[in-house]
Amino acid sequence: MKPGWPTHTITFEAPDIEAMSDEDLRRAFPYRDGRWSALISEALTIPGVEVVDLNGPWADTPQFWACPCCHRGKKALLRVSKTGVLMAHLHRHHDHLHEYIAHRLQERFGMEWTKGIPEGTYHLEHMGSQMIERFAPTILCQDCNGADAKAKRDLPQIDRYFSFRPDEIRRFITPVPNEKHKVDLEVALAIWLEQAGDFEPRLAFGRTIADLVGAGRLVRTRAPDGASPAYAPGQYALDWLNRDDVAGVRLRADAAALEARSISREGAGRNATTKRVDASAPSDAELAAYDGGRYPELWAALPPDWRCPGCARDQRSLLRRSQKGRRRWSGFVQRHRQYVWSLPREDDTREPMIIGHDDMVICDSCGVLGAWLKQRRPDVADRPFKLQLSDISSSISASPNALHDVDIDALAEAARRACDRGEEEAAYERFLAYILAPRKTYRYFLDLLGDPGAAWRKTVDRYHDGADGETWAGADERLRGLLRDADEYEPLSDDLRLPDPPR
Numbered sequence: 001m002k003p004g005w006p007t008h009t010i011t012f013e014a015p016d017i018e019a020m021s022d023e024d025l026r027r028a029f030p031y032r033d034g035r036w037s038a039l040i041s042e043a044l045t046i047p048g049v050e051v052v053d054l055n056g057p058w059a060d061t062p063q064f065w066a067c068p069c070c071h072r073g074k075k076a077l078l079r080v081s082k083t084g085v086l087m088a089h090l091h092r093h094h095d096h097l098h099e100y101i102a103h104r105l106q107e108r109f110g111m112e113w114t115k116g117i118p119e120g121t122y123h124l125e126h127m128g129s130q131m132i133e134r135f136a137p138t139i140l141c142q143d144c145n146g147a148d149a150k151a152k153r154d155l156p157q158i159d160r161y162f163s164f165r166p167d168e169i170r171r172f173i174t175p176v177p178n179e180k181h182k183v184d185l186e187v188a189l190a191i192w193l194e195q196a197g198d199f200e201p202r203l204a205f206g207r208t209i210a211d212l213v214g215a216g217r218l219v220r221t222r223a224p225d226g227a228s229p230a231y232a233p234g235q236y237a238l239d240w241l242n243r244d245d246v247a248g249v250r251l252r253a254d255a256a257a258l259e260a261r262s263i264s265r266e267g268a269g270r271n272a273t274t275k276r277v278d279a280s281a282p283s284d285a286e287l288a289a290y291d292g293g294r295y296p297e298l299w300a301a302l303p304p305d306w307r308c309p310g311c312a313r314d315q316r317s318l319l320r321r322s323q324k325g326r327r328r329w330s331g332f333v334q335r336h337r338q339y340v341w342s343l344p345r346e347d348d349t350r351e352p353m354i355i356g357h358d359d360m361v362i363c364d365s366c367g368v369l370g371a372w373l374k375q376r377r378p379d380v381a382d383r384p385f386k387l388q389l390s391d392i393s394s395s396i397s398a399s400p401n402a403l404h405d406v407d408i409d410a411l412a413e414a415a416r417r418a419c420d421r422g423e424e425e426a427a428y429e430r431f432l433a434y435i436l437a438p439r440k441t442y443r444y445f446l447d448l449l450g451d452p453g454a455a456w457r458k459t460v461d462r463y464h465d466g467a468d469g470e471t472w473a474g475a476d477e478r479l480r481g482l483l484r485d486a487d488e489y490e491p492l493s494d495d496l497r498l499p500d501p502p503r
Contacts, residue, residue, distance in 0.1 A: 029258075334361060
């Protein structure tokens with residue numbers, strides 16, 4: 001549909017990524033890397049190579065890239081595993097000190113600390129974490145990144161939040177083409193001792209910032225609506241390219257297709273050494289003392305007879321022996337949204353539609369399956385998808401106190417079906433956000449003002465703009481209807497129920 005203002009047409013041609021051959025991609029993107037590039041195509045001819053395991057950072061850097069730490073080019077970084085996998089991995093090396101303030105806040109406010117800290121203090125963590133870190137995130141080869149991890153693992157004297165800078169890693173490694181680095185632990189320890197005097201004040205400053213956030217100090221208010229910075233001219237083109245019309249959608253799909261065709265995780269998991277898994281269960285005392293892992297508040301709220309809706313395991317059987325020395329057990333539960341679809345009737349020609357949802361919690365082994373699949377089969381995950389309980393249960397074999405055995409082909413097929421449901425699910429989420437927004441606004445003003453009448457008048461004022469000739473009274477009735485819809489689709493518990501707006 002044409003807008004109500006003058007327009008002109010800009011025509012340009014873009015490559016059809018999905019239809020292009022590997023040779024076409026090499027000619028169209030001669031410097032970009034991926035499983036189709038000249039560099040990887042040549043390496044795949046090495047005797048004994050069966051598949052390639054190429055991750056996102058490798059695909060996002062050009063073929064002529066060299067590691068800024070060991071100075072090896074990509075050709076010297078490739079390595080063939082004993083199982084015939086060509087490894088093409090780069091990693092984002094970051095300073096773990098950046099996570100210190102957030103971890104302090106998690107200890108006080110839980111994993112969802114961003115929702116628990118005093119309003120107007122998030123900027124302190126965001127900017128403070130950058131202020132205390134010793135270096136900016138840097139893409140390194142997997143061997144340089146691994147050398148940092150090995151030095152800290154083998155030298156317990158080093159603080160857990162300390163990370164070596166790339167120029168420091170260079171001092172304690174001996175690079176060899178297509179092999180892992182040799183690590184000199186004596187030099188690594190000497191560097192830690194050199195830097196400890198600089199590291200400790202950064203840690204102390206981080207503690208101070210975390211304490212300021214917890215106390216609600218140095219609050220920074222947000223700019224009022226409409227008072228954002230001036231519209232950047234360069235944003236004009238991006239806004240039009242990102243529209244939800246045919247051209248915008250196709251360009252975004254092409255970008256996603258190029259990423260999917262560049263990454264290859266065919267070899268993921270083939271290099272893992274087989275270990276004997278300790279599948280013992282926690283004792284009653286250990287289960288009672290377990291903190292819940294990532295989402296302790298969800299764990300604490302589980303009823304005694306709870307079982308995961310995806311795999312039917314209880315709390316005890318979903319816990320696993322932790323691979324981290326500081327924790328004996330690992331495992332958690334996370335939120336999951338299950339959509340309720342209309343049941344088709346014989347005389348109904350309409351497509352099934354979402355008519356509601358159930359919010360529940362599932363175990364982490366079920367909850368991570370989508371991310372697990374995206375990592376191994378990026379070709380399947382070219383669109384957003386949300387796995388449902390039937391997708392999960394039909395793709396796994398669950399055992400107590402262990403990760404699931406996954407049928408990756410069955411899960412990939414389930415993900416394809418989930419991709420097809422994506423538009424309907426996104427439309428339902430937009431509808432849900434629309435009907436829930438007035439209730440959230442009413443609660444905000446009720447907490448602020450304490451008077452239901454004043455809070456409701458503020459709410460109606462917020463949503464009434466006179467558009468389409470709607471009167472204030474009309475907006476009042478419309479919003480009351482949305483409150484009823486919100487209570488129907490997402491009922492509140494008695495302790496959170498809002499008073500009816502007075503008339």
